[in-house]
Amino acid sequence: MKIIVTGKNISVNDKIQEAIDKKFEKLGKYFADDIKANIVIHPEKAKVKMEATIVAKGTIFRAEDVSQDIFDCIDIVADKLHSQMSKYKGKMLKRNKSNESVRFEMIPEFEDQHDEGKVVKTKKFRITPMTVDEAILQMELLQHNFFVFLNVETDSVSVVYRRQDKDYGVLNTTY
Numbered sequence: 001m002k003i004i005v006t007g008k009n010i011s012v013n014d015k016i017q018e019a020i021d022k023k024f025e026k027l028g029k030y031f032a033d034d035i036k037a038n039i040v041i042h043p044e045k046a047k048v049k050m051e052a053t054i055v056a057k058g059t060i061f062r063a064e065d066v067s068q069d070i071f072d073c074i075d076i077v078a079d080k081l082h083s084q085m086s087k088y089k090g091k092m093l094k095r096n097k098s099n100e101s102v103r104f105e106m107i108p109e110f111e112d113q114h115d116e117g118k119v120v121k122t123k124k125f126r127i128t129p130m131t132v133d134e135a136i137l138q139m140e141l142l143q144h145n146f147f148v149f150l151n152v153e154t155d156s157v158s159v160v161y162r163r164q165d166k167d168y169g170v171l172n173t174t175y
Contacts, residue, residue: 001028001035001054008042016041019071023078024052030085031056039077041070052077058128061085062142084141091137127157135160136168 003024005012024037031054040051044066050073051064063080065073129150130138139147139160146161151172159171 001025001031001033001037003028003037003039005039005041008040010041010043010048012041016070016074019074023074027054027078027081027085041073048073050074050077052081054081059088060138060142061088088137088141132158132160132170 001024003021005017005020020039024039027037028035035054035056038053042049047066047068048070049064049066050070052062054061061081061084063077063084065076065080067073067076125148127148127150129152131152135147135149135151135158138149139145139162146159148157148159150156151158151170154172156175157173161169161171163169
């Protein structure tokens with residue numbers, strides 16, 4: 001896995017780079033060699049924010065943390081990504097699916113700990129064809145409350161979202 005670290009309004013010194021490399025190389029054993037981990041670090045008030053994104057064959061693993069200590073951020077973000085990968089492995093094995101970019105045999109089984117993150121962000125992205133179940137999984141991996149996708153069952157743009165009662169809803173569009 002190739003690790004790309006970007007500092008926005010902050011200098012990424014050798015000590016920080018080494019800590020990131022050490023943590024993310026451990027995660028790298030779960031992926032094919034051509035996968036990239038994009039890490040962005042930037043100050044946020046009196047704290048520092050770290051965001052990490054790994055795209056593996058259409059599946060996006062994403063985690064972020066805000067802390068006063070960058071090294072705490074590194075540990076927490078790596079742990080969040082590890083947890084997401086374990087959860088992803090369990091769900092994909094239940095569906096008898098695989099992802100050539102993810103080495104499932106290397107990922108430990110997920111211990112069912114209900115961890116709900118609520119991240120609200122606007123992003124520009126390419127709409128990907130998938131089923132509703134795949135869109136829900138992708139939404140959970142991104143820790144978003146909604147996800148826009150091309151529904152292969154209806155051949156239209158759809159939005160899956162988390163309802164207040166913790167169930168899911170799907171909005172189908174028409175032209």
